[in-house]
Amino acid sequence: MSAQREMKEKNPWHTPVTIIITVIGVIAIVALVTVAVLQNRPVSQKYKYGIVLDAGSSHTALYIYEWPAEKDNNTGRVEQTHSCKVKGKGISSYASEPWKAGESLTLCMQEAEQKVPKKRHHETPLYLGATAGMRLLNMENSSASDKVFQAVEKALQKSPFSYQGARILSGQEEGAFGWVTVNYLDDRLMQGLETTGALDLGGASTQISFVSDNYDGSESPSNSVAFRLYGNDYNLYTHSFLCYGKDQVLRMALAQQTQSGPRTILDPCFHPGYTEIKNYSVLYDSPCVSDRKPQGAPVSFNHRGNGSFGQCQEIVKSVFNFTSCKYSQCSFNGVFQPLLQGPFGAFSAYYFVMNFLNLTDTSIPLDTVKDKLTRYCATPWDQIKLQHPNVKLNYLEEYCFSGTYILTLLTEGYNFTSESYSNIKFIKKIKGSDAGWTLGYMLNLTNMIPAEAPDSPPLPHAGYVSIVTIIALLLVVLFILSLRPLWPRCSKQPHII
Numbered sequence: 400m401s402a403q404r405e406m407k408e409k410n411p412w413h414t415p416v417t418i419i420i421t422v423i424g425v426i427a428i429v430a431l432v433t434v435a436v437l438q439n440r441p442v443s444q445k446y447k448y449g450i451v452l453d454a455g456s457s458h459t460a461l462y463i464y465e466w467p468a469e470k471d472n473n474t475g476r477v478e479q480t481h482s483c484k485v486k487g488k489g490i491s492s493y494a495s496e497p498w499k500a501g502e503s504l505t506l507c508m509q510e511a512e513q514k515v516p517k518k519r520h521h522e523t524p525l526y527l528g529a530t531a532g533m534r535l536l537n538m539e540n541s542s543a544s545d546k547v548f549q550a551v552e553k554a555l556q557k558s559p560f561s562y563q564g565a566r567i568l569s570g571q572e573e574g575a576f577g578w579v580t581v582n583y584l585d586d587r588l589m590q591g592l593e594t595t596g597a598l599d600l601g602g603a604s605t606q607i608s609f610v611s612d613n614y615d616g617s618e619s620p621s622n623s624v625a626f627r628l629y630g631n632d633y634n635l636y637t638h639s640f641l642c643y644g645k646d647q648v649l650r651m652a653l654a655q656q657t658q659s660g661p662r663t664i665l666d667p668c669f670h671p672g673y674t675e676i677k678n679y680s681v682l683y684d685s686p687c688v689s690d691r692k693p694q695g696a697p698v699s700f701n702h703r704g705n706g707s708f709g710q711c712q713e714i715v716k717s718v719f720n721f722t723s724c725k726y727s728q729c730s731f732n733g734v735f736q737p738l739l740q741g742p743f744g745a746f747s748a749y750y751f752v753m754n755f756l757n758l759t760d761t762s763i764p765l766d767t768v769k770d771k772l773t774r775y776c777a778t779p780w781d782q783i784k785l786q787h788p789n790v791k792l793n794y795l796e797e798y799c800f801s802g803t804y805i806l807t808l809l810t811e812g813y814n815f816t817s818e819s820y821s822n823i824k825f826i827k828k829i830k831g832s833d834a835g836w837t838l839g840y841m842l843n844l845t846n847m848i849p850a851e852a853p854d855s856p857p858l859p860h861a862g863y864v865s866i867v868t869i870i871a872l873l874l875v876v877l878f879i880l881s882l883r884p885l886w887p888r889c890s891k892q893p894h895i896i
């Protein structure tokens with residue numbers, strides 16, 4: 400027998416029994432690990448969708464949200480994937496021809512059908528929420544607002560999505576859901592971090608919402624919204640000022656200047672050289688000013704600008720009432736407001752206006768901001784038009800007024816100081832999703848923010864797989880070692896024979 404052959408015969412690894420056992424063992428381990436990996440792999444990307452229509456006073460916008468299908472309950476991973484701006488004005492402007500309100504939504508609804516995968520259509524919830532424009536129409540003419548809703552419902556019921564209803568949000572809901580959106584997108588809720596206040600400026604109303612340590616909801620309970628989210632309790636202060644959106648405040652400022660029924664006004668909130676003929680009946684056609692329409696006024700007036708920030712601010716201040724406050728402290732119009740606290744995100748028209756004016760940087764001292772706005776307002780209208788040939792004139796003419804209103808609302812109305820002004824961030828989007836009430840509204844209606852913190856698996860996926868693999872390998876080694884008593888017997892057998 401050669402030395403080589405002897406070695407081979409003595410090597411226990413080379414006996415058929417051991418080889419078979421080892422091969423079976425290895426196959427078993429490979430199978431175990433494969434099953435563990437496959438079983439625990441996140442399900443290949445399947446998404447769910449939700450659609451919210453924001454029927455604002457000035458226009459309607461459609462938002463599509465998306466989240467991983469197996470995680471809808473707890474992970475804070477809902478994102479906006481698409482938005483569509485409905486052509487034309489807000490639904491409340493169709494009071495005299497309601498069917499057009501429904502029709503106006505068609506293009507965006509068709510777009511949504513393209514964007515959401517077909518097999519998900521039937522399970523995709525679709526909501527419409529209307530804000531201050533419809534609140535005002537409902538106050539003014541509730542049958543007209545009902546007809547607008549009927550028309551809108553009819554259009555939305557035709558869609559392949561799971562239509563969940565159209566309704567007017569209360570001011571508290573609008574404020575609170577805006578706050579939920581901002582804090583959800585910033586991952587502040589799940590992690591229980593200090594929250595960000597929300598400032599929303601619309602065309603017909605404006606909202607302020609924040610958590611303040613010295614507010615427990617007992618003073619002015621109508622301004623309080625209590626939440627339990629991811630195991631944390633929040634006592635949110637929120638208030639919505641109807642008629643204090645920028646379009647309605649502009650009406651109030653013009654009403655203030657046309658009380659005597661003049662044929663011409665020289666408006667400091669508009670640029671020098673601006674001149675437009677405006678109709679009294681159009682100006683006063685809103686519940687925010689209708690009771691102040693001057694008797695015996697002519698049909699129209701010549702609206703001329705003289706561009707003075709200081710004088711404009713005086714007019715804007717006159718739309719706030721500071722005379723009475725029955726609470727420990729107030730913002731304006733006798734509305735309770737606790738001490739401002741923490742950072743704030745200011746979105747919607749706050750952002751559009753301040754972004755246009757290049758004033759989104761709140762580290763610039765407030766006095767410098769005012770100086771810049773003073774210079775902007777004093778710039779002749781012709782020059783403004785030349786500098787911004789691509790900006791729609793109906794927006795362009797109002798930025799001096801809107802900028803003045805925003806600074807006045809923040810400082811005189813809400814009591815931001817030159818110090819706390821820097822706590823404000825003017826924002827449009829957070830991580831790709833628009834700041835606004837729509838996301839918070841959908842998260843609430845789909846129960847996607849649990850009251851209690853979700854149970855998280857004790858190990859991350861990779862850790863779990865590694866541990867299973869290591870244990871399996873250990874078992875193989877132990878198994879092979881356990882066969883040791885067989886080794887000498889097997890190798891001796893040929894010698895016996």
Ligand SMILES: O=c1[nH]cnc2c1ncn2[C@@H]1O[C@H](COP(=O)(O)OP(=O)(O)O)[C@@H](O)[C@H]1O
Pocket residue numbers: 454455456457458489530531532600601602603604605644645646747748751752794
């Ligand atoms: O590009 C823009 N520049 C200036 N203002 C804008 C722009 N886009 C939207 N806005 C304004 O933002 C406001 C949006 O208000 P919205 O229609 O949401 O009313 P609501 O929230 O009071 O119901 C309106 O005043 C609208 O004119």
Ligand SMILES: [Ca+2]
Pocket residue numbers: 455456530600601602747
């Ligand atoms: Ca709005």
